[in-house]
Amino acid sequence: MSAAMHSTQSGFARALLDPAQACPGGLHTWNGSDPARRFAVYRNNVTVSLVDALADTFPVCSALVGEPFFRAMARVFVAERPPQSRVLAFYGRDFPAFVEDFPPAASVPYLADVARLEMMRQEACHAADVEPLAAEVIAGLLAAPAQLPALRIHAHPSVAVLNSRYAVHSLWAAHQGEGELAAVAPMLAQAVMVLRVGLDVHSIVLARGIGVFIEQFIQGAELVVAQQAATASDPDFDLVTALGSLLHWQIITALRTGDDDHEHTD
Amino acid sequence: MLSTHLPATHSTACVSASSLPARAGLGLKPVHFEHVLSTQPDVGFFEVHAENYMVPGGPLHHHLGRIREHYPLSLHGVGLSIGAEFALDASHLDALAELIARYQPQSFSEHLAWSSHGEAFFNDLLPLPYTAATLDRVCAHVDQVQTRLRRHMLLENPATYVEFEASSMSETEFISEVVRRTGCGLLLDVNNIHVSCINHGRDSRAYLRALPLDRVGEIHLAGFATQMDGAGDPLLIDSHDAPVAEAVWALYADALALTSPVASLLERDNALPAFDVLLAEAARAERMLAGQPPQALIHMAEEAHT
Structure with a gap:
């Protein structure tokens, strides 16, 4: 040329x-x-x-x-x-x-975080298709208490958490016909999880502790580490309730134990 | 310049570049997914823009996979930038190969244009000067695409708004030479011919006849918008937001008289009307493909008898 x-x-x-x-x-x-x-x-x-x-x-x-x-x-x-x-x-x-x-x-001031939430929803919509781990398999693994602290939870690729200083979900929801925009107090902090279940993208407001817990294991933390961080940020954090929520939302796609890379995905 | 991986027997090139049925097809938009799946309309094929499906998963792949079970598919690229001065984006070619492996489309097509420069992508089909250097580069890029995708592609004639002083050959000479050298097929965009010929003061029928019409693997039909240039002459914009104009239908009839019946797409990307409006345009193209007179003429004949 x-x-x-x-x-x-x-x-x-x-x-x-x-x-x-x-x-x-x-x-x-x-x-x-x-x-x-x-x-x-x-x-x-x-x-x-x-x-x-x-x-x-x-x-x-x-x-x-x-x-x-x-x-x-x-x-x-x-x-x-x-x-x-x-x-x-x-x-x-x-x-x-x-x-x-x-x-x-x-x-x-909250505009950038609303943009973050909208981009998270876009990413979740197009995230890879991965089947959640069957509830019986998860229950079986969680029933082995010796392994529990070292478990690493692998979340569905669509899952992301936004810890905002603003009522970012309420602002977003008011534009979907859920509640009045004028009734939203934008300066209240909100933690929001975005995930796709089947073909539908959802945004869910989380208690502070479970938001931290999910963020921790998305970053690869072992269960005990994620639990400690969650409890430190929110004294009301309860591990059993949190795990029940993860099962309910069908977020868990794999559970790995320790660093032996032993995978349970079937 | 001939690819080392492809046979140079160009007589079979169109067969391998497109095995779409000689019927009318429609652009497939997400807003149509549910309607198409629930009503299974009698459409010859659907066409999608490749770049929209270069995402890992989710509803786009879910719906396209199900629709593909029932319809032939044309994969139409808008971002390969075949005319760019820079090398082709290898990761983009890989993504195309992945989509082709997944959906087994009956045709892959791209544009005679550039849309990226260095790291920037402009999302528009930009014009080229028709010189020996451009010809070598475009042929090398088409060869690279066909080698990587292990199939012949269709190259679409462009709609343009400016020409270059540096051009040393006509657009039709340029396209004919790319087709001859690379063995690619031609995506004959009849609207683009009309738009470009109005914009550059040319005779659209002469332009049509100067193309290698024996290599047409698909036809595109679309609507345009009308603006005015600095001299007050019409400047047509390839906007894909309007019904096909009568002048374009007439040029389509002209093209069909010169080719065998070939897959014909109604392109509507903006200001989407109701699905039935698109079906009606496709039905008009199907009647013309079948050699029948346009509906309007039938009505006129009926009225003349009563």
């Missing part, structure tokens, strides 16, 4: 994302019309399609700040961080951190 060729797409690419750049040279129109007007079609297609992709992922954020503000904010994100993957389902991964540091959105 020649240097001249290389510069063709470089110049085109630069001008696509930066409206301050002039229309790239070397363009031709059959009727002698200004190529800038035609180049603007590409510029518009790129920005609008990428802003649309973000709007699809973050509908509640858009509703919270209004569509014009959301799209203007998304436009800045697109220009600064165009996607590096062709798979746009996950383009929003860096958006919550961007929102957190976007000065014009500072008056809506």
Whole structure:
């Protein structure tokens, strides 16, 4: 590839994302019309399609700040961080951190966490399909008390926990027709678990302790470590109740004991 | 330039590039999943955008898997960036190979365009100058795709809004040469021909006849939006958000007269109407594929008799 060729797409690419750049040279129109007007079609297609992709992922954020503000904010994100993957389902991964540091959105302090929750739901929707471990198998393993402290719980790939300083689930739920937005006190802390059961994504508000417990074992902690951390954060944490909840939600896909990597997945 | 892994017997290329039935098909959108599964409409095939299904699991794969049990499938890529100055994204090619292994589509197609530069992906189909250097690069990339996917692909003629001073050959010459060198088939987008020919002051019927029509493996039909360029001339946008225009139906009839009946897709990606509206457009394409006059003409003939 020649240097001249290389510069063709470089110049085109630069001008696509930066409206301050002039229309790239070397363009031709059959009727002698200004190529800038035609180049603007590409510029518009790129920005609008990428802003649309973000709007699809973050509908509640858009509703919270209004569509014009959301799209203007998304436009800045697109220009600064165009996607590096062709798979746009996950383009929003860096958006919550961007929102957190976007000065014009500072008056809506919970916006970044609502974006985190929406991205978690997107990730959960597309997470790998893994069958939960059958309840009898889990019950059998939990009945061997000697193994219990060293057990590592493997959660379904869709499971994630958000410990927010804000009532992030209540804010989200109010936009799904569950309760009134005006009745939500946004500054109350909430821990939320997102998971997919079958084809449906759920968000569930958790007590502080079980939120920590799940976060711990997602990170690979042994049961005893996860339990200690949960109890330290929440004196009301009860291991038996927590394990019952995990069974109820069908979160557990494997139980491994200690570091022998012995797997129980059948 | 010929691939070392593929036979150069181009007469069989279209067969391997597409085994879709010579019927009308529809783009499959998530909003249609339940309706399609519960009503099993008489649609010749469905087409999906490959990139939308490059996710690990969940409802998209669940529904596509079930729908695939009942319908032929066309896998249409929008992000491979075959015209890019940079190397093809090997991980993206791997993901395509995985989807093809999973769903066994009757056809895989991509665009004569670029959509990425370096690490940035633009999610749009960007235009190319038609030069010897571009031709070598596009052919090398098509060869690489066909070798990795172990099948021939269909290459789609583009809708463009600008041309390049550097171009040394016409678009039809360029496409014909890519098809000849790589053995790929042609995805004949009739709407793109109409859009590009209006946008660049060309004769769409002459353009159509200059393509290698014996290598058409699929036809695309779509709607466009109309803007105006700097001189006040119409500038058509390939927006996929409207019914197929009468001028495009006429060009489709022209194309069918020059090819054997071939799988024809109604592309509607934006402003989706009710499913029945899409079915009606597909029915019109099926009547034309079967060599029947358009419904409107039948009505006119009936009215003339009464």
